Amino acid sequence: MVVLILLLLGLCFGSFVNALVWRLKKKRDFVRERSECTHCHHVLAWYDLVPVVSWALLKGRCRYCHKKIDDSPLTELAVAAVFAVSYLFWPLGFTAVGWVLFGLWLVALVLLAALFLYDLKWSLLPNVLMFPLIGIGVVWVVLYYSFLAPVAPLVVVTNILLGLASVAGLYGLLYAVSKGEWVGFGDVKLGIFMGLVLGWQHGLLAVMLANVIAFLIIIPGLMTGKMTKKTRIPFGPFLILATVLALLFGEQIVAAYVSVVFGPIV
Ligand SMILES: [Zn+2]
Structure with missing residues (x-):
């Protein structure tokens, strides 16, 4: 059950990482603004942004200009996988402090994923x-x-x-x-x-x-x-x-x- 939740969380955060990296590159405010296609700048609807699923349905192309989507679903899958693996192999135990450290680790993983992609x-x-x-x-x-x-x-x-x-x-x-x-x-x-x-x-x-x-x-x-x-x-x-x-x-x-x-x- 926890693994399932972490997989879903990981997919969402992976998606966030993809968006974050582009917006940092363009020095935009990454909280307020809506996501858009990196080619035609068409604002994306929520159904274009469902992790992995949207990418698969659109066969990796923008719904509006049909150019290749830059954001790879690999980021989403990788973050989801690392979230789940971290839980399964967590070395510090799940005491109260263990959970806090685990939470910190998940946040660190999101930042590390963004740094990985940006670098x-x-x-x-x-x-x-x-x-x-x-x-x-x-x-x-x-x-x-x-x-x-x-x-x-x-x-x-x-x-x-x-x-x-x-x-x-x-x-x-x-x-x-x-x-x-x-x-x-x-x-x-x-x-x-x-x-x-x-x-x-x-x-x-x-x-x-x-x-x-x-x-x-x-x-x-x-x-x-x-x-x-x-x-x-x-x-x-x-x-x-x-x-x-x-x-x-x-x-x-x-x-x-x-x-x-x-x-x-x-
Ligand atoms: Zn486009």
């Missing part, structure tokens, strides 16, 4: 999305250490600093050394959220995962000639995928890694 389309991680995300990270850390992992204040501070150093520090260093050539400052800010929410162990895991995912996507791209060495690939989407994986499956990934690498010895 993919225009190679930029906008601050309007990034700052609320970092805000969630701060609230998250406070709740986490107050209720789920009550340790000495000094340990908390050390953990938070290590978490920030593990991703944001690393990327900040790369940013400084390469003068913004290798990584963008958006990646550094994303690293702040990652460090806060993941902690340093899973933060480092996420950095590693992001590189593995990037490698798996870029190598075939280079081999088939779809990319060249000069293709600029935004790194944000890889970091975002890795963050989701590290939060939900961090323990399992580390355990699997240890058993593969150290299996013969242990």
Whole structure:
């Protein structure tokens, strides 16, 4: 039942993400204005906006100008899937605080999905999305250490600093050394959220995962000639995928890694 609700919520929020990204690009007020076709600017009716269903009925084309709809139903399906998977594999339990963190995570996922799409389309991680995300990270850390992992204040501070150093520090260093050539400052800010929410162990895991995912996507791209060495690939989407994986499956990934690498010895 919860999974079903989350799937439906995810579809709606996925749809919202599609609209949000376009309106941010065009610097519009994304709360008041009605959705419109990106080609002919015809205002869309509610029946054009039903997640996935409208897209399928219209065969991916605008009802009015018949050009291809830019917004992919993949966003809606992906957000719905990640919502459901997050519930099924939620690592922090469903105590009262667990639920609050889960709620925060869903909001974070919506922001992350929007950042993913924006970075993919225009190679930029906008601050309007990034700052609320970092805000969630701060609230998250406070709740986490107050209720789920009550340790000495000094340990908390050390953990938070290590978490920030593990991703944001690393990327900040790369940013400084390469003068913004290798990584963008958006990646550094994303690293702040990652460090806060993941902690340093899973933060480092996420950095590693992001590189593995990037490698798996870029190598075939280079081999088939779809990319060249000069293709600029935004790194944000890889970091975002890795963050989701590290939060939900961090323990399992580390355990699997240890058993593969150290299996013969242990
Ligand atoms: Zn149109």
